[in-house]
Amino acid sequence: MVNFFGLSVEELGRELATGDPRVFRVGQVLRWVYRMGIDEFSEMTDLPVGLREHLGARLTLNPMKTEDTRVAGDGTVKFLYALEDGAGIESVLIPDDGHFTLCISTQTGCSMGCLFCETGRAGGGRNLTAGEILSQVVYGFRYLGERLMLRNLVFMGMGEPMKNLGALLPALEMILDQRVLDFSPRRVTVSTCGWVPGIDALGRAGLDVNLAVSLNAADDATRSRLMPVNRTYPIGQVLDAVRRFPLKKGRRVTFEYVLIDGVNDRPRDARGLAALLAGIPAKVNLIPCNTTTSSLKGSPEGRARIFQEILVEKGIVATMRASRGDEIMAACGQLKNQPTEKRYDRKNHKRETA
Numbered sequence: 001m002v003n004f005f006g007l008s009v010e011e012l013g014r015e016l017a018t019g020d021p022r023v024f025r026v027g028q029v030l031r032w033v034y035r036m037g038i039d040e041f042s043e044m045t046d047l048p049v050g051l052r053e054h055l056g057a058r059l060t061l062n063p064m065k066t067e068d069t070r071v072a073g074d075g076t077v078k079f080l081y082a083l084e085d086g087a088g089i090e091s092v093l094i095p096d097d098g099h100f101t102l103c104i105s106t107q108t109g110c111s112m113g114c115l116f117c118e119t120g121r122a123g124g125g126r127n128l129t130a131g132e133i134l135s136q137v138v139y140g141f142r143y144l145g146e147r148l149m150l151r152n153l154v155f156m157g158m159g160e161p162m163k164n165l166g167a168l169l170p171a172l173e174m175i176l177d178q179r180v181l182d183f184s185p186r187r188v189t190v191s192t193c194g195w196v197p198g199i200d201a202l203g204r205a206g207l208d209v210n211l212a213v214s215l216n217a218a219d220d221a222t223r224s225r226l227m228p229v230n231r232t233y234p235i236g237q238v239l240d241a242v243r244r245f246p247l248k249k250g251r252r253v254t255f256e257y258v259l260i261d262g263v264n265d266r267p268r269d270a271r272g273l274a275a276l277l278a279g280i281p282a283k284v285n286l287i288p289c290n291t292t293t294s295s296l297k298g299s300p301e302g303r304a305r306i307f308q309e310i311l312v313e314k315g316i317v318a319t320m321r322a323s324r325g326d327e328i329m330a331a332c333g334q335l336k337n338q339p340t341e342k343r344y345d346r347k348n349h350k351r352e353t354a
């Protein structure tokens, strides 16, 4: 069976034409699937029965199996999906002012090896297909019951999006296409560890989505230690790529900065960060390091606040991200693809600072 979500609008048109050549059928099917969240062709009551059967025999609207759904006390929902080949991926719904943000995975693991990140510690994996990326969005809003409940999409789940642009770009086109998911580009953010050719390619694609860069250190020595990618693309090159990135008026590039106890959270790191970002339309998202299987710990709250204050004093917009979904291992850097019996073993993930 072919994954329906892997088809572009044109491919769907060709697929439909073999059952019914009338072009308005495409719009009907797109509406059922991407607006109403219908997951069976048999329920598309304005299509001829013969066409419903034709489509049902060839395409699947349920390409992933939901293996687990965990809801945290704060309303965060973590989904674990089994893909066709058995690989597992996670996406996370985060409540956000009456609506939700969906955190999407782009790979089944990550080969970038960042020390503080559970996905990176678990190691490589494969690229997701465009259909698998899009399926996460559709499953997310099916769970919520309504496409409009989903307000923001962030590519901050498992994997490095820029290493999978071949699938990410077609998926983004479907996400932004008014006939398909109709998201405003302002509500879509792609996060990267600083893979420079990917930042350039995303800019050239001209999709106007937001860019987020996981910086996590203000000097190359520290960053190279935490993020091996820095040995290939050091901070200077990453910031040059950010300066080249076509940014719409009034928009800012987000810099994520995971605050790690005693590693990158000194006042001089904050001053260094402010100096690096001078002249760039930037906002900094500070994330106290969440618990993983590594020995790295989040900065104590007082030190994190001082870090934030220094940035603000230097005129830089800096917010502190509240950790969401930590109790179900759904917070930043806690996603991974593991055998089921180990996946939610909280015993190994006790907060060492608690």
Ligand code: SAH
Pocket (backbone or CB within 6 Å): 116, 117, 118, 155, 156, 157, 158, 159, 160, 161, 191, 192, 193, 212, 213, 214, 216, 256, 257, 258, 287, 288, 289, 290, 291, 292, 332, 333, 334
């Ligand atoms: N590979 C991309 C996108 C996924 S990672 C990237 O690195 O940007 C999403 C975010 O989670 C990154 O900003 C990363 O810095 C952050 N993160 C990883 N591990 C974390 C941890 N243990 N605690 C808090 N944030 C973490």
Ligand code: SF4
Pocket (backbone or CB within 6 Å): 110, 111, 112, 113, 114, 117, 118, 119, 120, 121, 157, 158, 159, 160, 192, 193, 214
């Ligand atoms: Fe990969 Fe991003 Fe995790 Fe680094 S932080 S290992 S790039 S997912």
